[in-house]
Amino acid sequence: MMMSYDVAIVGASSAGLYAAIQLARGGKRVAIFERQHELAPARRTLIVTPQWQRVLGYLPDDAVLHRISVMEVVTMRETVSVELQDPDLIVERRRFAKHLEREAEDAGVVIYYGHRFQALEPHPEGALLFLRNNHGEMTTVHAGAIIGADGVSSKVAAAAGIDCPPSVSILQAEVALPPGWDPEVTKVWFDVDDTRFFYWLIPESSGRGVVGLVGDDRARTRVLLQRFLQRHDLVPLAYQGAQVAMHHPRLRPWGRVGKAPVLLVGDAAGQVKVSTVGGTVMGLWGAAAAARSLLHGTSYARELRPLKRELDVHWFLRLLLERLDNAGYDALVRTVTPSVREFLSHRNRDEMAGGLWRLPLLQPRFILFGLRLLFRRRQEPVRSTSDRSARVPETECNAD
Ligand SMILES: Cc1cc2nc3c(=O)[nH]c(=O)nc-3n(C[C@H](O)[C@H](O)[C@H](O)COP(=O)(O)OP(=O)(O)OC[C@H]3O[C@@H](n4cnc5c(N)ncnc54)[C@H](O)[C@@H]3O)c2cc1C
Known part of the structure; x- marks a missing residue:
């Protein structure tokens, strides 16, 4: 007999697990299909704002390694420190995933490990998902709705033409x-x-931390990190790395196959702040929106509006930042007055949309600074393989 669920979720990512918990608590029959044999994602040290706790509605203590109360920004010639009134949290991804897995199972979510999503087909009452299990056998699942939480190279997105x-x-x-x-x-x-x-250095305990960078080109990113470690006399004990999605205002992370809505969440949907490349809180926020849409029959686009506003603000900030050279970064830091510092210390990076308009009131020079940047050409990325931030790629997702 064919398995049938109200909602089938592909990917036991934090966004996928969180959407599943909300849906199951709302009375839906939910299954997650994850290609790995078990939930054991590679260790990853994440820094998240206190918004993480607000989106979740509680603090998963068991996933928190450490807290950060000062953010120091260094440019070529300048330095500025911002004290965080509400500290950032350092979270270990594997522990957080395990926490969500327990919550999901308690809520009645069925998790199928070792099931790799392959394809989607329309069905008179929803859609059919085709999955290949560890033994190479195909499983067919019927679902009324599908959530793609399968990361940056989402196969669900490709199958649904998103x-x-x-x-x-x-x-x-x-x-x-x-x-x-x-x-x-x-x-x-x-x-x-x-x-x-x-580049960053994020402590995760009193003696240990992570040093990293974001780059356009994987090989070059590795070379730069090694040089940076040498310059700072740091010895790498282990590496953590992957491709991470970037938000773009033109992304529409939803579609339909037959009668089944297909909603993307997390990296699959590009729910990542492009200013800091932070996707954890944004992915949970997207997952909550997807769950509300399916529970209440509301439009996903409408449920996503506040998140999209926030992500668009970060996209616009990046657009401006990419027009700065090193001297421009120095000049930007010099505009940070005590009142701007005070503003930044109270407002976290996940709630910029609601308060960014106040910055020019606190520092009128930001207006001229921003206007000048708008009319300046973007700095060419060094040996980047393509201009990825300026457009949505037209190619299909290339999974794996
Ligand atoms: C080194 C590093 C550091 C980072 N630091 C931060 C940070 O400090 N703060 C922050 O907010 N963000 C950070 N990020 C980004 C953040 O980790 C990602 O945005 C987030 O993990 C995305 O998660 P996701 O839930 O969307 O997908 P993923 O974590 O990519 O999960 C996708 C899941 O889907 C499964 N899957 C994929 N394909 C299939 C298939 N065909 N069938 C079934 N299952 C499938 C995968 O096995 C996986 O379990 C960092 C990323 C990296 C790489």
Whole structure:
């Protein structure tokens, strides 16, 4: 007999698990199909804002490694520190996934491991999913709705004819903290000759942290990170890295196969802030929107509006930042007055949309600064393979 569910979710990612929990608690019969044999994602140290706890509605203590209360920004000639009134949290991805897995099972979600999604077909009452299990056998599942939570190279998106998001490469090395480093301080360095993004050092305990960078080109990102580690006398103990999606305002992360709505969440939907390349909170936010849409029969586009507003603001900020050279970053830091610092210390990076308009009131020079940047050409990314941030790629998602 063919398995049948109200909602089939592809990918036991944090966004997929969180959507499943909400749907099951709302009374839907939900199954998750995950290609891995078990839930054991590679270790990944994540920094998230307190918005993580707000979106979840509680604090999963067991996933929190550490807290950060100061963010220091370093450019070629300037430095600025912002004290975070509500500390950022350092979360370990595997622990968080395990936490969500327990919650999902308690809520009645059925998780099928070792099931790799292959294709979708219309059905008179929804859609059919075709999955290949570990033994090479095909399983067919009927579902009334589908959520694609299968990451940046989403096969669900490809099967439903939905555009995939652009992506960038993140690489970070686990290191012992340099002598004298305050473990409550996270530092980011801007150097546009190396990357249009930034380097970081994020402590995850009193003695250990991760140093990383975002880049357009995977091979070059590795070379740059190794050089940065050498420059700072840091020895890599292990590496963490992957492609991560980037939001683009033109992305429409939904579609339909037969009568079944297909909703994408997390990296599959490009729900990642492109200013900082943070996708954890945004993915949970997207998952909550997808769950509401399916529970209440509302439009996913409408449920996504507040998240899209936030993501669009970060996209616009990146558009401006990419017009800065190193001297421009220095100048930007020099515009940060005590009142701007105060603003930044109270408002986290996941709630910029509601308050960004206040910045020009606190520092009128931002208006001129922003206008000048709008009319300036974007800095050419160094040896980038393609201009990924400026357009939605027209190609299909290339899974794996
Ligand atoms: C090194 C690194 C550091 C990062 N640091 C931060 C940070 O500090 N803060 C932050 O907010 N974000 C950070 N990110 C980004 C963040 O980790 C991602 O945005 C987030 O993990 C995306 O998760 P997801 O839930 O959408 O998908 P993923 O975590 O990619 O999960 C996708 C799931 O789908 C499964 N799957 C894929 N294809 C199939 C298929 N065909 N069939 C069945 N299952 C399938 C996969 O096995 C996987 O379990 C970082 C990323 C990297 C790489």
